[in-house]
Each structure stands twice: as structure tokens, then as C-alpha cells.
Amino acid sequence: MQLSDAEWIVMNLIWDSQPTEASDVIAALGADNGWSDATVKTMLHRLVKKGALTTEQIGKKYRYTAAVRQSACVRKASRSFVDRVFGGDAAPALLHLVKTAKLSEVDLTELRELLDTKANSRNSKNKGSKE
DSSP, X not given: OOOOHHHHHHHHHHHHHOXXXXXXXXXXXXXXXXXXXXXXXXXXXXXXXXXXXXXXEETTEEEEEESSOHHHHHHHHHHHHHHHHHTTOXXXXXXXXXXXXXXXXXXXXXXXXXHHHHHHHHHHHHHHHHO
């Protein structure tokens, strides 16, 4: 599922606080982004049509819940970005992000552990194929 930048803003709010009423989305995002009530309602409607949200009417109010997982959308958007910008090659993308991002010591520790795990996994597979 392809989300626009504005739709990402809406979805992130809903993922963080679902189920969420339309009035809460308008209050949280409308003024900060310069969006009218109608604009926010249009985005919510568009996200329902895309299958990203489900809606439930309760009296005169509408309650929205994510119909897709945040991790699935992040994975698809990340893959799309790497394909478009780096020709599908993840290594240059990762190197660029590590070089340019402000990373805390915790972030760096997590990256080292992830890389070590990946390297150990690769080494284990290579040893198994040689025997």
C-alpha cells in the first residue's frame, strides 16, 4: 500500500492511539498542518477506501482503526525507497543513513549487535555449505 506524506502523518497518529475518532484526528493534526476539518475527513475517507483504515459509526461520530500493520507499511515504503533511490541495493542506503544520521550510543550498540548477528548467521551458513 502506497501512502502519501500526509497519509503517513494520519496513519502514525492512528497507529499510536487507535481506535481514534475523526474529531480527535482533526484536533491533533488539523491546525498543526494547516489542514481544514474537511481536508482531514477527506484523508480519512481516502485511507478507508485504500483499505488502510476501518471505520465504525457510533451515533454521529466515526471511529477509525488501522486495518494494516505499521511494520508492513514501513517495510513496503522502505523497499520502495531503496529501489527508487539506490537501485534496489540496500548496502549503500544503510551506509548513507549511518553516515548522515545522528545516532545515540544505544543506537550504535543496537547496530553493532545486528551486524554481528547478521555476520555470524552468514558465517554459519557458509561453514555448513563447505562440509
